[in-house]
Amino acid sequence: MNYALLLCGGSGKRMGSLPVGKTLMPVGGIPAVVRCARAFSSADCRLILVVPQGQESLYHDVLGHFGLSARITAGGKERQDSVGRGLALVPEDGDLVLIHDGARPLVSEKLIRELIRQALISGSAVPALPVTDTLKRADADGTVLGTTDRAGLYRVQTPQVFCAGDLRKARAAAGEGPFTDDAQVMEQAGFKVHLCPGEADNLKLTYPEDFVMAEKLLSPLFRTGFGLDAHRLTAGRDLVLCGVRVPYDKGLDGHSDADVALHALTDALLGACALGDIGTWFPDTCEEYRGISSRILLERAAALVRDKGFEIVSCDITIVCQKPKLAPYIGQMREYTAESLGLDTDRVSVKATTTEGMGYEGRGEGISAHACATVSAPWGKQDQATPASQTL
Ligand code: MG
Numbered sequence: 001m002n003y004a005l006l007l008c009g010g011s012g013k014r015m016g017s018l019p020v021g022k023t024l025m026p027v028g029g030i031p032a033v034v035r036c037a038r039a040f041s042s043a044d045c046r047l048i049l050v051v052p053q054g055q056e057s058l059y060h061d062v063l064g065h066f067g068l069s070a071r072i073t074a075g076g077k078e079r080q081d082s083v084g085r086g087l088a089l090v091p092e093d094g095d096l097v098l099i100h101d102g103a104r105p106l107v108s109e110k111l112i113r114e115l116i117r118q119a120l121i122s123g124s125a126v127p128a129l130p131v132t133d134t135l136k137r138a139d140a141d142g143t144v145l146g147t148t149d150r151a152g153l154y155r156v157q158t159p160q161v162f163c164a165g166d167l168r169k170a171r172a173a174a175g176e177g178p179f180t181d182d183a184q185v186m187e188q189a190g191f192k193v194h195l196c197p198g199e200a201d202n203l204k205l206t207y208p209e210d211f212v213m214a215e216k217l218l219s220p221l222f223r224t225g226f227g228l229d230a231h232r233l234t235a236g237r238d239l240v241l242c243g244v245r246v247p248y249d250k251g252l253d254g255h256s257d258a259d260v261a262l263h264a265l266t267d268a269l270l271g272a273c274a275l276g277d278i279g280t281w282f283p284d285t286c287e288e289y290r291g292i293s294s295r296i297l298l299e300r301a302a303a304l305v306r307d308k309g310f311e312i313v314s315c316d317i318t319i320v321c322q323k324p325k326l327a328p329y330i331g332q333m334r335e336y337t338a339e340s341l342g343l344d345t346d347r348v349s350v351k352a353t354t355t356e357g358m359g360y361e362g363r364g365e366g367i368s369a370h371a372c373a374t375v376s377a378p379w380g381k382q383d384q385a386t387p388a389s390q391t392l
Contacts, residue, residue: 002116003094004040004159005086008033008051008059008102009075021052022205023102024062028218032105032205033059034066040159041068043112045098050075050086080179084171090164096120097167099182100159103205106214111199112159118196119161126161126183127198128154156181157198166191221377222313227267227277230360230368231258241319241326241367242333242350243295243340248324252367255284259294261317261350261369265337266294266301268315268373273305295340302341310375312341316349317371320361326352 008023023033037047047070051059056072063070071089075082083099090097096119100107111127118125135148160182162170167182170189179185183193201217203210233239237251240259252258266278275281281304282289282297289297305312317337319326326333330350338348355362 001091001094002045002096002098003090003164004036004045004047004098004100004112005083005090006033006036006040006047006049006070006100006102007075007079007082007086008049009079009082021055023105024058025205025211027105027205027211027214030066031062033102034062034068035105036100036102036107037063037068037070038066039107039109039112040098040100042109043116045112047071048073048086048089049102050082078177080171080177080185083182087164087167087171094164096161097164098159098161101204104158104202105205106199106201106203106217107159108199108202111202115159115161115196118194119163122192122194123166124160124162124183124186124191124193125196126193127157127159127202128195129157129198129200130154154195155198156183156195157202157204162186162191223272223310223375223377225268225270225272225373225375227264227269227271227371227373228368229260229263229267229278230366231260231263232366233364239324240294241321241329241369242317243293243336244329244332246324246326246329256282256289256292256294256297260367261319261333261371262294262298262337262340264369264371265315265317265373266298268371269298269301269305269312269375272373272375273308273310275301275304275308295336298337298340305375310377312343313374313376314343314347314349315341315371315373317351317369319350319352319367319369320355321352321367322354322357322362322364 008021024031027035040047049059049070049072051072051074053074056074059072073085073089076085096116115125115127131150131153135150137145137148139145170186170191173189174185186193203213205211231252231254233250234253235250237253239246239248239251240257242261252260263278270277302312333350334345334348338345360366361368
C-alpha cells in the first residue's frame with residue numbers, strides 16, 4: 001500500500017491575513033486540501049494529514065464533509081518534524097510514501113500515478129520542471145552581479161515519492177538540516193534521487209496571486225451544441241411541444257410522440273458533448289420508442305451527458321410554427337423542460353416564431369425547432385494535453 005503524506009502546516013504568512021490555514025481555503029469552491037486528498041485517493045493512496053496543532057478535528061470534519069477520510073496528526077515546528085510525525089503513521093510494511101504540499105491543490109491523479117510508476121522502477125521520483133527564465137544574481141540593492149547558467153537547473157515540486165524504508169533510513173542518517181525538501185534529505189544520506197517531468201499547473205499557493213491563477217486554471221471549459229428537427233403535421237395526432245399538449249386539430253407525425261422541440265434539444269445536448277445524435281441512441285426502428293414521450297429521451301440524453309462528466313448550463317429552443325399560437329404555453333414548456341433537465345427555469349429558454357407564411361412551416365405542413373445547449377466540463381484542467389516542452 002502507498003501512503004500520501006499531505007503537509008498542511010503552512011500558516012500562509014505570505015498571503016496576508018487568512019481566516020483559516022491556506023490549505024483549507026477554497027480553490028474553485030473546494031478546500032485546497034480536499035482537492036489534494038481526492039487526487040491521491042483516486043490514485044489508490046491512503047491519506048495521512050499533518051495539520052496545525054489543535055486543528056485535527058477541523059480537518060477531520062472538512063474531509064468527512066466531502067466523503068473522505070484520513071489519519072490525521074499534528075505537525076511539528078519545522079517541516080522535517082512534520083514529515084517525521086506523518087511518517088510515524090505509515091505502517092512498517094508500507095511501500096511508497098508520497099510527500100505532498102497541501103498547498104498544491106491542482107496536483108493531478110495522472111501525475112501521481114506516473115510518479116508511483118517511476119518510483120517503483122527507480123526507487124524515487126520527484127516531479128520537476130526545467131528552469132526556463134534567465135537567472136540573475138543581484139546584491140541587496142538589485143544591482144546585477146552576474147548571470148547564472150540555467151542548464152541543468154530544475155524547479156522541484158511535490159509529491160516527492162520514496163520507498164518508505166529508504167526514507168526512514170535517510171532521515172536517521174541525514175543529520176541536522178535545514179532541509180527545504182525531502183529529496184534533499186535523501187541526497188544527504190547518499191540515496192539517488194530521480195527527477196520526473198512535473199506539471200506546470202501543479203503550482204504552490206504561496207502568494208495571493210497564486211489563488212487567482214489556480215482559479216483561472218480551474219475555470220470550466222464550455223461547449224455548445226446545436227440541434228435542428230422538423231416533423232410533418234397530420235390529422236389524428238396530439239400536438240406535443242416541449243412536453244406540453246397544445247390544443248390543435250393536427251399533431252406531429254413520428255415514431256415517438258414527435259415532440260420536435262425536445263428532439264432538437266436532445267440533439268443539441270448530445271452535440272455539445274460529441275455524443276452522436278438522437279438517432280444513434282434512440283433509433284426510430286426500435287419498438288421500445290414507439291409512441292414514447294420525448295421527455296424520457298431527453299432525460300436519458302441528459303444522463304449520458306452527465307455520465308461523461310459534463311454539467312448542463314443552459315439551453316435555448318426556437319419553435320418555428322405558423323399555427324397554432326404558442327405564446328400561452330411557453331411558460332409551461334420552459335418549466336417542463338427545466339424539470340426534465342434538472343435545471344432552474346431561468347436557464348431554459350423557449351421561443352416561438354412564424355415564417356410569415358413562407359416555407360413548409362408557413363404553409364402549415366409541418367413544424368421545425370432549433371435548439372442550442374451549453375454544457376461545462378469541470379475537468380477542463382486535466383483535459384488539456386501536456387505540452388511537449390514539459391519533458392526533462
Ligand atoms: Mg424528430
